[in-house]
């Protein structure tokens with residue numbers, strides 16, 4: 001018997017970190033920022049005129065595009081915006097990864113990449129990180145249909161120096177190289193200065209982490225004018241009005257408050273360094289993180305056990321049951337108070353566990 005089920009596009013969806021409705025939880029599982037967005041965002045929201053909601057928003061998202069372009073010293077025609085960087089990345093996969101050759105990305109990385117590749121039927125190969133869980137640029141010097149990697153990488157937090165990003169670009173002039181800079185503001189080097197030299201580079205950013213606006217869904221891509229035009233052609237063939245009126249105002253207001261942005265990022269970095277020090281003291285091994293999370297493994301206590309115990313105590317972190325990383329916890333950096341509670345809990349738990357053996 002034939003059925004509509006024979007023709008369904010089947011996908012195994014990406015699984016986002018959970019958003020528990022737990023009142024007194026410490027939420028360190030989805031790399032959100034513990035601080036609110038700039039007060040200028042609140043002001044911009046207050047000044048919204050609901051009467052304009054009758055109208056469609058500006059399909060070019062000009063106000064936001066201009067703010068981002070000015071901020072990075074680029075032309076407006078070099079900036080593409082979307083509903084979070086997930087939307088931007090999905091559009092970029094659809095636009096630029098259209099070859100029969102496989103695209104390349106690390107075996108341990110953002111777990112949405114293989115989902116989009118499957119959804120769009122793009123062939124792909126996972127490139128193994130080295131034994132220290134670092135990207136080796138030499139491994140990306142082979143035939144491919146495109147390349148994508150986050151810098152810093154997720155969930156390891158490890159970053160690739162700009163010279164290595166440049167080497168990847170030097171060996172790949174004929175396919176698009178996407179650098180996903182979701183966490184770059186927390187201490188890594190951006191590839192944006194390389195845009196002037198490489199016409200196949202696309203740099204993707206988000207407001208979700210360093211700008212405390214995960215709930216607003218703003219992401220963007222910077223590239224040369226032709227690439228951005230190609231992206232817009234695909235976007236306008238899919239959904240022209242992706243950025244609503246509130247988002248355009250909120251995003252532009254955030255870009256307009258550089259002092260607040262710097263201050264917030266510095267606070268997170270400082271707490272990260274403190275947390276790493278404390279975790280090492282408790283016997284954890286860590287990748288040196290340049291992101292707003294740390295990736296930690298304990299010599300004596302399995303990560304899964306810690307994950308479950310933390311959860312029972314209303315502290316939510318992320319655990320990936322995947323080869324090579326199933327003994328690690330990814331812990332988002334919260335406020336100093338939250339991290340102190342995490343460390344106190346771990347300290348007591350590990351000491352008690354040791355005593356029982």
Ligand SMILES: *Cc1c(COP(=O)(O)O)cnc(C)c1O
Pocket residue numbers: 031083084085086087110150154180182205206207208214217218219
């Ligand atoms: C968080 C994240 C994204 C997606 O962020 P959006 O909220 O969709 O902007 C993209 N890439 C990486 C590596 C991330 O960690």
